[in-house]
Amino acid sequence: MKITRRTFLKDAGLLVAAMGLEPTLLPKMADALEEMAYGRAPILWLQGLSCSGCSVSLLNSESPGPADLLTRYLSLYFHQTLSAATGPSAVAAVEKAIAKGGYILVVEGAVPLGIKEACKFADENFADQLVRAARSAQAIVCTGTCSAYGGVPAAPPNLTGATGVSIALNKAGLSRPLINLPGCPAHPAWIVGTLMQVLKVGLPELDALQRPTHFYGHLLHEQCPLFALYQKKHFAENLGEDGCLFKMGCQGVITQADCSLRGWNGGVNWCIRGRSNCIGCARPEFALDPQFPFFRLNEDNLF
Template identity: 85%
Template sequence: MKMTRRTFLKDAGIFVAALGLEPVWLPKMADALEDMAYGRAPILWLQGLSCSGCSVSLLNSESPGPADLITRYLSLYFHQTLSAATGPAAKDAVERAIAKGGYILVVEGAVPLTLKEACKFADENFADQLLRAARSAQAVVSTGTCAAFGGIPAAPPNLTGAAGVDAALKQAGLRRPLINLPGCPAHPAWIVGTLMQVLKVGMPDLDAHLRPKIFYDHLLHEQCPLFALYQKKHFAENLGEEGCLFKMGCQGVITQADCSLRGWNGGVSWCIRGRSNCIGCARPEFALDPRFAFFRLNEENLF
């Protein structure tokens, strides 16, 4: 597929604006897109204990759309949801990628560390495959809360011993450049923007949980359109009521992400705009405490 420099600059401009970067970043982002388009930035995408929600989120990308993103920019060695290869052909594709090395390893889903047989690829446990793939990668990107911190698969009683990629690598004594992109699912701009930065700029500035600060540096609460209602103590206590959703269990007060600024499904909406409270899906503790409900409802008014 032949593309001009103008095409790369145009698409890079969209990404730079979406990521809130200064215009000076434009040439480097265009270079990153060119490398991705011409196969100079191969990506190996592996999936552990997951629902494939982050893959679906990636396909919700706009400007470029999913077709351009997959066929033009992401040089995928393999992707369990998107790749046409199955059986021995799929196994061979992964083996060739690992043998060649030098790729960015994107991991979706948690790693079963106790019951390793709970997730297998071909005849290999995913935990073992992950370690082999990570050793040959230039960087590892844990996409989604399951890959970053364990997420839903790691919720009690966690019979599989599900854990995030970072925990799995540390247990094996393996140190690799690693980035966490939590969210259930991760936003497509977080994924593509991070890949572009790793390619041409290097590792982004990360917080204590290895999350890029450009996406996770502020509390949702501080950027919420209902913040004024919170200050006025105007709270909704039941579904459909007007007011801040804090009393219904909104976790925006302890969750760091830029959902409110970025929007989902093409920037159309996000949880609060849809009148649902934030369930804290980008938090390291997401789903890990059974006493911490996603929603708090007034049971007296349900019926």
């Protein structure tokens, strides 16, 4: 497949703008796209305990779009949702990738350490497969809150002992370059942009929770269009009312992500613009405290 340099520069420009990076990085990002397009930067995508929501989110990518991602840029060794291979062919593809090494390992979903048999690939527990694959990876990208911190699979009572990838690898005594992209699901720009940066620029600047600071460096609350209403203490107390959604349980005050600036579904909408609370899906504690509901409703006005 022959693609012109102009195409790489155009798509790289869209990514650089979406990520808020310096324009001087444009040539390197174009090089990264070229490496991915011609198979010089393969990706092995493995799935643990998950709903495949981050894979679906990836297919909502805007720049480049899903067709370009799958046919032009993503040199996928294997992806359980997108790959056509099944049975022995799928197992062989994964084994060949692990033996060759040098790939970026993308992990979607939590790791069951309490009941390892709760998630298996062929005859191997996912936890064991993850460790083998991580040893041969140049870097690991944990896509989604389940992969990063445990997420919904780790919600109490967590019978499977589900946990995030970094904890699973630490328990196995393995240390590898690792990036967390929490979100339920992770935004496609977070995924694609991070892969581009790892390929050509190196690991992005990370915070203490191993999240890229250019995506997770600010509270949603600080960038919320309802922030002025919060300052005026003009709060909605029931569904459909005008006002800041803080009293309805909005977790934007404790959630770090750039949803309010980036938007979802091509920038069309996001939770607050749709008059729903931020449920804090990018928080490490997401779904882990049964006493901390996603929504608070005024029970006096329920029917």
